[in-house]
Amino acid sequence: MRSRATYLMFCEMRYNDEYRDARICHALxxxxxxxxxxxxxxxxxxxxxxxxxxxxxxxDLLPRQIELxxxxxxxxxxxxxxxxxKAIALAAFPGVTLVSYGDMLRVPGSxxxxxxxxxxxxxxxxxxxxxxxxxxxRANPDRRVVxxxxxxxxxxxxxxxxxWQAKREGLSNFSLLVSHVLxxxxxxxxxxxxxxxxxxxxAPGHVCTVMGYQEYESLVxxxxxxxxxGGFEPVDLLEAILMLVQQLENRQARVENQYVRSVNYKGNVxxxxxxxEVFEISDQKWRxxxxxxxxxxxxxxxxxxHDANALFRMDVITADEPAECMSAEVLQGLRKxxxxxxxxxxxxxxxxxxxxxxxxxxxxAAYYQYxxxxxxxxxx
Amino acid sequence: MAGIxxxxxxxxxxxxxxxxxxxxxxxxxxxxxxxxxxFKNSALAExxxxxxxxxxxxxxxxxxxxxxxxxxxxxxxxxxSLAVHGTINDLAMGGATPLFLSAAFIIEEGLSIEVLRxxxxxxxxxxxxxxxxxxxxxxxxxxxxxxxxxxxxxxGIGLVPEDVRLSANQARPGDKVILSGFIGDHGIAIxxxxxxxxxxxxxxxxxxxxxxxxxxMLNVTNEIRCMRDPTRGGxxxxxxxxxxxxxxxxxxxxxxxxxxxxxxxxxxxLGLDPMYVANEGKLIxxxxxxxxxxxxxxxxxxxLGRDARIIGSVNQDRRGLxxxxxxxxxxxxxxxxxxxxxxxxx
Numbered sequence: 001m002r003s004r005a006t007y008l009m010f011c012e013m014r015y016n017d018e019y020r021d022a023r024i025c026h027a028l029x030x031x032x033x034x035x036x037x038x039x040x041x042x043x044x045x046x047x048x049x050x051x052x053x054x055x056x057x058x059x060d061l062l063p064r065q066i067e068l069x070x071x072x073x074x075x076x077x078x079x080x081x082x083x084x085x086k087a088i089a090l091a092a093f094p095g096v097t098l099v100s101y102g103d104m105l106r107v108p109g110s111x112x113x114x115x116x117x118x119x120x121x122x123x124x125x126x127x128x129x130x131x132x133x134x135x136x137x138r139a140n141p142d143r144r145v146v147x148x149x150x151x152x153x154x155x156x157x158x159x160x161x162x163x164w165q166a167k168r169e170g171l172s173n174f175s176l177l178v179s180h181v182l183x184x185x186x187x188x189x190x191x192x193x194x195x196x197x198x199x200x201x202x203a204p205g206h207v208c209t210v211m212g213y214q215e216y217e218s219l220v221x222x223x224x225x226x227x228x229x230g231g232f233e234p235v236d237l238l239e240a241i242l243m244l245v246q247q248l249e250n251r252q253a254r255v256e257n258q259y260v261r262s263v264n265y266k267g268n269v270x271x272x273x274x275x276x277e278v279f280e281i282s283d284q285k286w287r288x289x290x291x292x293x294x295x296x297x298x299x300x301x302x303x304x305x306h307d308a309n310a311l312f313r314m315d316v317i318t319a320d321e322p323a324e325c326m327s328a329e330v331l332q333g334l335r336k337x338x339x340x341x342x343x344x345x346x347x348x349x350x351x352x353x354x355x356x357x358x359x360x361x362x363x364x365a366a367y368y369q370y371x372x373x374x375x376x377x378x379x380x
Numbered sequence: 381m382a383g384i385x386x387x388x389x390x391x392x393x394x395x396x397x398x399x400x401x402x403x404x405x406x407x408x409x410x411x412x413x414x415x416x417x418x419f420k421n422s423a424l425a426e427x428x429x430x431x432x433x434x435x436x437x438x439x440x441x442x443x444x445x446x447x448x449x450x451x452x453x454x455x456x457x458x459x460x461s462l463a464v465h466g467t468i469n470d471l472a473m474g475g476a477t478p479l480f481l482s483a484a485f486i487i488e489e490g491l492s493i494e495v496l497r498x499x500x501x502x503x504x505x506x507x508x509x510x511x512x513x514x515x516x517x518x519x520x521x522x523x524x525x526x527x528x529x530x531x532x533x534x535x536g537i538g539l540v541p542e543d544v545r546l547s548a549n550q551a552r553p554g555d556k557v558i559l560s561g562f563i564g565d566h567g568i569a570i571x572x573x574x575x576x577x578x579x580x581x582x583x584x585x586x587x588x589x590x591x592x593x594x595x596x597m598l599n600v601t602n603e604i605r606c607m608r609d610p611t612r613g614g615x616x617x618x619x620x621x622x623x624x625x626x627x628x629x630x631x632x633x634x635x636x637x638x639x640x641x642x643x644x645x646x647x648x649x650l651g652l653d654p655m656y657v658a659n660e661g662k663l664i665x666x667x668x669x670x671x672x673x674x675x676x677x678x679x680x681x682x683x684l685g686r687d688a689r690i691i692g693s694v695n696q697d698r699r700g701l702x703x704x705x706x707x708x709x710x711x712x713x714x715x716x717x718x719x720x721x722x723x724x725x726x
Contacts, residue, residue: 025708057710119395128650234708349715350405370712 019233020056028238029061035245039065041197042244043190043333045183046204047074047361048232054366056234066241069197069333070366072186072289073204075151076103076359077331080285082319083179084109087148090177090312091122097140099133100148101155102126103359108352110319130162130176137166137174146308149176153207156180156297157271160278163299163306175308178299181284183207184215185295190332191223198333200244202230202237205259212267216255224253231259278303287355288328327354330363337367344372403613403658404717408621426547427625429470429608432540439542441476443467444535452499452530454573456565456584457660459532460502465589465660466611467536468510472591473607473663475546475598476538481507483534484518488527499530510589512536538591543602550605551626555694556672558665560593560679561586561687563615564643567657572646583642588661593684600678603668610664613717614656618664619702620716626666630702632692632714656717666694 044050050070053059059068072078088109091098098114105114105126118124123143127133130147137145149159159176166174183204190196203216208229216227226247230240240258247253257263275297284296299307309315326342329335337343337356347353349365356362399406416424423431430443447463457465464481471478483503487496507514514534565586572583590609597604605626610618615637623630639647639654647654661684667675672690679685702714 020707022707022709055712056706056708057712058708060710061708115397115399116395119397350399350409369715372713 019231019235021235025056025058025061025234025238028235028242032066032238032242032245033063035242035249036063036065037249039067040199040245040248041067041069041333042200042202042241043069043071043198044202044230044237045071045073045187046202046207046232047077047359047363047366048206049073049202049204049230049237050363051361051366052232052234052237054370057370058234058237061238062241066245068241069336070330070363071190071201071333072286072331073152073183073207074331074356074359074361074363075155075181076101076107077327077355077362078181078286078288079104079107079150079179079355080287080319081110082285082317083148083150083177084113085319086309086314086317087146087177088112088114088117089317090146090308090314091117091124093144093312095142095144097123097125097136097143097145098148099125099127099130099136099145101128101150103361104148104150106352106358107355108358130159131165134162134165134171134174137171138169141173144173144175146312147174147176149178149180152181152183152204153210153275154204156275156279157210157268160274163278163303164274166306167303172305175306175311176299177308177314178279178297179284180279180297181286182281182295182297183211184219185292186286186289187216187219187227188222189289189292189295191219191225193332195332195334198225200226200228200248202240202244203227203255205229205231205236205263208257208259208263208267210268210271212265213255213257213263214265214267220253220255226253227255229255229257229259229263231262286331288331327356327364330356337364338371340364344368401612402717403611403617404656407613408716426549427621428474428546428548428606430474430476430538432474439540441471441474441538441540442535443470443474444533445470446531446533448528448531449570450528451570451573452495454585455569455582457587458499458502459530460499461506462585462587462660463532463534464503464506464510464512464514465587467534468512468589468591469609469611469660469663471536471538472589472594473546473609474538474540475544475594475604475607476540476591477595478510478512478536478538478589478591480515481512481534481536482516482518483514483532485520486527486531486533487519487521488529489521489524491529496530499532506589510591541598544598546604546606548606548608548622548625551622551628551630551666551694552605552668553628553694553696554669555605555666556669556690557619557630557632557692557694558667558672558676558679558688559615559637559691560590560663560665560685561661562638562640562643563610563659563662564639564647564654564657566611566660567614567652568643568646570658571650571652583640583646586659586661588684590661590663590684593663593679593682596678596682596685597665597675600674601667601671603671604675605666605668607663607665610659610662612658614654614658615664616653616655616702616714617716619714622666623702624700626694627699629695629698629700630692631695631711632702632704634704634706636689636691638687638689655714664691669693 133147279297356364679688
């Protein structure tokens, strides 16, 4: 969930040296080992954090009693099947240009994916920012340009900005197919589940850069779990894990911020304002999990003229996933990707069966890309 | 765990997708399932970047490559210089001295002749510097909308010295892996130029003809097993091909692989891994351990190999698998790219 601003910040800090320093990492891992006396299950929410853990083998540095499970914070993975089906249907509409973030293109819908629709002639384009889609709409007044606006609180401000700009300019050929999800209600749903085994959470640093971390206070209060806002580099994650272990071992529960170089308590107020101007909170379907109350965003009625769902009567499209799909359990941290019988055999990145194998932030893809040798070597 | 099923898999093999051109697994599938069965012969079966053929006792390397890069002009080169360098490098990776090239142009109706002239001038310049001649060619024009401005195909032939035998199936346990310099420059230079990527960058493509570097290496030893230029699919795909064809494991050391700070930053921002980003002026060589240092020294005497270094070694533990020793001392897999490396959303 990185932005241009974070990139510039990275460059100034030479982040990869400081925050990937092996000596610091090993010292943190040692301290975690010394402080851990009991088994704890920790969940990192964000797929970017999962990716770092797998890429650097952070879990290999931890004591056996610490188990990391991977959360639902992969925006591509939790986008519901029906949103993908709607996007595919929209792309096939005459005169429509569908613009999307790149890794949505391979996510399987009910019967196709956007890559295949594109190969069959639909005008599907990849953009890094929704504002590119606004540009395309401006330059092609004869096309109806739809942006597939998915993601967590990190992408919401930019998507809101695109809608706001289109409305201000009277750009009637630009609309958004919105499927936005929010982190705190998802954590609440996980904690409220009778199956929950997570003792503490690493909250997603980039989401909190936008939203701050005040909204996590009520989770700590209601469920008594420690939450630490964490960054995305190895040192960040190890430090966040240490902070969680210290709270757990001392029977404390509060919200702490490890990612201080990017996150403050109130977050980016200007970004929150544009989100509130354009979006309102709604119930939202999560792929593999189901509907979570008040866990998503939809366009406010003032923006109906830019709402693809209404404009193209997309509400008629619904799709329910097979309830038994394994990815649901992976996304809730109940199972590890390698527990799936299809992992690495029937289900691979080139032939993904579920979304977590598609996105590079998906837990299955991270395991496949970096760890399938673990199973081969240990014979697990 | 009976009863757990996933959503129905989609048939992956009915349509050509962009990923089939990415140099990763889908490309390899296409070669294995469509082209190899149709064209079956011993020169092709070697699956190297060039075919080695023998004509009346003369060993010739023969190769072809098509160039569809967008934009046509980018920092550090253009489609013309790239088309010359690309085929020269495919020949050079077989140890050949490149001699003659062909050039075929597929031009979209409406292209400015001035643009074509600039491209051709650049090709001639690249060929002259490399000491090869473009001796035959072809031109086709397609209707507006049927092409993307300009596509170029080049083919080339070169002479292979009698004692040179380089092939991707010759890596042996204990061998060292040498990389000639910084990775990712070309791919990031192109991405940065493309529409929509408005960040400041000074990154230039590394596009260059590598045969002089190769000659210098071959002068040192005849114990170079194989060479590859890690173009499409990047370092990772090239090494995975060698690991698969030689049935060996390859372990890299992450801290030994040189990536420029700007390239690393751009990759972080775009959600790309430099290991998968294209290079057009780099090579990897698998060499016998006892000559590795000498080969690196020879490479460093050439500006194209100034930053050459050993980045890993060949083992017999994990056959067909490329692994990476991370800076933290843990190990992970360096997989071949499944499809296109997609820009991540966050």
